[in-house]
Amino acid sequence: MFNSNIVAFFALATLVGANPLERREATNVFPNPPTTSSLSKPITVKAGQTFTPPTAYTRYDRGSGACNGQSEGGDADAVFLLEEGATLSRVVIGPNQSEGVHCLGSCTLDHVFFEDVCEDAVTIKQKSGTSRINYGGAKHASDKVIQHNGGGTVIINSFYVEDFGKLYRSCGNCGTQYTRHVQINDVWAVKGKNLAGINTNYGDTAKIRTTKVSSVSSICDKYTGNNSGKEPTKTGSGPDSQVSFFRTLLAEPLI
Numbered sequence: 001m002f003n004s005n006i007v008a009f010f011a012l013a014t015l016v017g018a019n020p021l022e023r024r025e026a027t028n029v030f031p032n033p034p035t036t037s038s039l040s041k042p043i044t045v046k047a048g049q050t051f052t053p054p055t056a057y058t059r060y061d062r063g064s065g066a067c068n069g070q071s072e073g074g075d076a077d078a079v080f081l082l083e084e085g086a087t088l089s090r091v092v093i094g095p096n097q098s099e100g101v102h103c104l105g106s107c108t109l110d111h112v113f114f115e116d117v118c119e120d121a122v123t124i125k126q127k128s129g130t131s132r133i134n135y136g137g138a139k140h141a142s143d144k145v146i147q148h149n150g151g152g153t154v155i156i157n158s159f160y161v162e163d164f165g166k167l168y169r170s171c172g173n174c175g176t177q178y179t180r181h182v183q184i185n186d187v188w189a190v191k192g193k194n195l196a197g198i199n200t201n202y203g204d205t206a207k208i209r210t211t212k213v214s215s216v217s218s219i220c221d222k223y224t225g226n227n228s229g230k231e232p233t234k235t236g237s238g239p240d241s242q243v244s245f246f247r248t249l250l251a252e253p254l255i
Helices: none
Strands: 036-038 043-045 058-061 078-082 086-093 099-103 107-114 120-124 130-134 137-148 152-157 160-170 180-185 188-199 205-209 212-224 233-237 243-246
Touching: 043 086, 058 078, 078 086, 086 099, 099 107, 107 120, 137 152, 152 160, 160 180, 180 188, 188 205, 205 212, 212 243
Parallel strands: 036 058, 043 078, 058 086, 078 099, 086 107, 099 120, 107 130, 107 137, 120 137, 130 152, 137 160, 152 180, 160 188, 180 205, 188 212, 205 243
Antiparallel strands: 212 233
């Protein structure tokens, strides 16, 4: 359990050598979409390409009734499919969808906002490499915002999240498991259960820097993952050799 007097400094050396970030504060002001495009199938952004709508912050969805709660969906249910090296920029994902964005390889989301998360906002399927989620936000995720099913690293920069279950979760029971890493930088999190969940038995790590939280129950939960599909076992919370907090700023006591 954490309280508002804790400012933890752990493993500063692990952050040295990382790419410097352009400091930009997360915002709780979401764009007002000028128009909505309801899709009959996902838009695929090809490898190495960037998708920016003709009018910035167009809302994309899959039509009325597309959200089926926490029923697991597949690639066909997504709004966008991003191939290796693809970028999605200045888009709003509306509430009428089952799956938001699926990254089939390493990807970048730049100023992408999720108004009301259905199953997951972002599913990372890369086998290796680094995906980046920059300067966007998500609201009303009853479970996960970012689901990391593949391998490699996910870096979350200057992201706002409100009313959520988990901001990031390394898959606890996928049939193929990987070592996964997450970096959470300059994030603003409000009214959530857990900022990050990792599987320590697979060597996962989480590094959390200058993140502001308010009414969030746990910063990082640790699990023993499996590849059998069973519910993973939670083994603890908080910093250790797998989890580093560097100047984590607590706006209010965690509850």
